[in-house]
Amino acid sequence: MILGRTKGLYERSKVLFLPVDAIQPNPNQPRRTFAPDALEELAQSIGRHGILQPLSVRRTLSGGYELIAGERRLRAARLAGLEEVPCLLVGVDEEGSSLLALIENLQRRDLDFVEEASALRRLIDAYGLSQEEAARRLGKSQSAVANKLRLLRLPEDVLALLRDHGCSERHARALLRLNQPDLQRQAAKQVVEEELTVSRTEALVEELLHPKAPPPSKVRAKPRVLLKDVRLFLNAVTRGLALMKDAGVNAQCDRQDSDEEILLTIHIPNRSNRKEG
Numbered sequence: 001m002i003l004g005r006t007k008g009l010y011e012r013s014k015v016l017f018l019p020v021d022a023i024q025p026n027p028n029q030p031r032r033t034f035a036p037d038a039l040e041e042l043a044q045s046i047g048r049h050g051i052l053q054p055l056s057v058r059r060t061l062s063g064g065y066e067l068i069a070g071e072r073r074l075r076a077a078r079l080a081g082l083e084e085v086p087c088l089l090v091g092v093d094e095e096g097s098s099l100l101a102l103i104e105n106l107q108r109r110d111l112d113f114v115e116e117a118s119a120l121r122r123l124i125d126a127y128g129l130s131q132e133e134a135a136r137r138l139g140k141s142q143s144a145v146a147n148k149l150r151l152l153r154l155p156e157d158v159l160a161l162l163r164d165h166g167c168s169e170r171h172a173r174a175l176l177r178l179n180q181p182d183l184q185r186q187a188a189k190q191v192v193e194e195e196l197t198v199s200r201t202e203a204l205v206e207e208l209l210h211p212k213a214p215p216p217s218k219v220r221a222k223p224r225v226l227l228k229d230v231r232l233f234l235n236a237v238t239r240g241l242a243l244m245k246d247a248g249v250n251a252q253c254d255r256q257d258s259d260e261e262i263l264l265t266i267h268i269p270n271r272s273n274r275k276e277g
Contacts, residue, residue, distance in 0.1 A: 014088075014089065015054050015086050015087070015088060016057075016086070016087050016088075016089055017084040017085070017086055017087070018057065018065055018084060018085060018087050019083060019084055020074065020077055020078055020082060020083065020084065020085055022064065022065055023055070023057060023065050023066070023067050023074060023085070023087070024060065024064055024065065024066045024067065025066075025067055025071070026066060026067045026068060026071065026097065026098075026101055028094075028097065028098040028101060028102075028119075028122060028123070028126070029067075029071050029101060031071060031072075031111055031115055033112075033115070034071070034072060034075060038072075039072065039075055039076050039079060040079065042072060042073070042076035043076040043077075043079035043080040044080070045076075046073070046076050046077055046080045046082065047080040047081070051073055051077060051082075051085055051086055053070075053073070054070075054085075054086040054087050054088045055067060055068075055069065055070030055073055055074060055085055055086070055087045055088070056068040056069040056070060056087070056088050056090050056100065056104075057087045057088070057089060057090070058089070058090050058091070058092055058093075058096075058097050059089065065087070065089075066097065068090060068092070068097045068100050068101055068104075069100060069101050069104040070087075073085070095126075095127050098122075098123055098126065098127075099123070099137055099138070102119050102120075102123060102138065103138060103139075112163050113148075113151060113163070113168070113169035113172065114151070114159045114160070114162075114163045116148060117148045117149060117151045117152050118152065120134060120138075120145060120148050120149060121149060121152055124149075131145050131146055131149070147173070150173075150176060151169065151172050151173070151176070153176060154172060154175060154176065154184055155181050155184060155185065157185070158172075158175065158181075158184050158185055158188045159172065161188050161189070161192060162175075162188055162191070162192070165192045167191060167192070168198065170198045171191060171196075171198055171201050174198065174201045174202045174205050175187055175188060175191075175201070175205065177205050177209065178205060178208060178209070183208055186208075187201070187204055187205060187208060190204060191204070230262070234262070234264075237253065237264060237266070238253075241253055241266070244268070249268065249269070250269055251266060251267065251268045251269075252266070252267040253265070253266050253267070254266075254267070
């Protein structure tokens with residue numbers, strides 16, 4: 001299917017009023033979440049003013065009708081109690097239906113970043129498209145498609161947590177730098193709990209990737225005696241021995257020198273061995 005022909009398909013279509021129960025849901029509907037409050041508000045508007053923009057449907061091989069675009073309007077019409085809804089019959093196959101459904105949601109910006117990435121992945125897998133081919137059909141750049149698909153590398157619970165708390169696609173992209181799922185979960189939880197901005201999230205990721213080394217523990221240094229000259233101590237020993245001899249104590253000192261040390265052995269006689277003056 002060439003998307004440039006879409007306008008012609010709609011122009012040749014006629015508005016049909018179909019029973020709401022005769023329209024089958026689109027199995028490839030890219031939008032997966034519908035806020036109940038918003039649906040109720042739309043139902044009230046439809047009840048007062050009707051459906052201003054027709055739904056898009058296609059014929060199935062069994063002869064029924066399958067929804068292409070307008071899931072919210074169809075759900076709201078059921079809530080409003082409408083029996084019939086206006087529809088445009090579009091001549092496309094299943095692949096074309098999936099493309100049109102995705103394009104409409106992208107143009108309306110109705111999809112969150114998780115729904116958009118998931119829809120792209122389903123489209124590529126279902127029809128064997130390359131990223132380049134999908135980008136061409138959707139009118140996007142190949143890098144834009146690749147970046148969307150990369151988001152799906154995050155664990156599903158991380159994506160759900162970010163989406164449910166209103167985080168942006170840029171928050172999710174920042175977490176992709178963390179290759180470990182446990183780190184991604186830890187970071188996502190902190191982002192949500194502390195309501196971090198994108199720049200703060202990027203800083204958090206940087207901290208987790210390159211943790212700062214703890215400061216060295218302060219160990220109380222033992223006092224050290226600086227030996228400027230061993231001769232000072234030897235002279236002190238010699239003076240001490242001289243004083244002992246002057247006092248009548250026959251103290252002797254044996255000295256042995258080696259490459260590693262100086263060994264001093266001091267002999268001091270007991271009181272009974274001292275000379276009487």
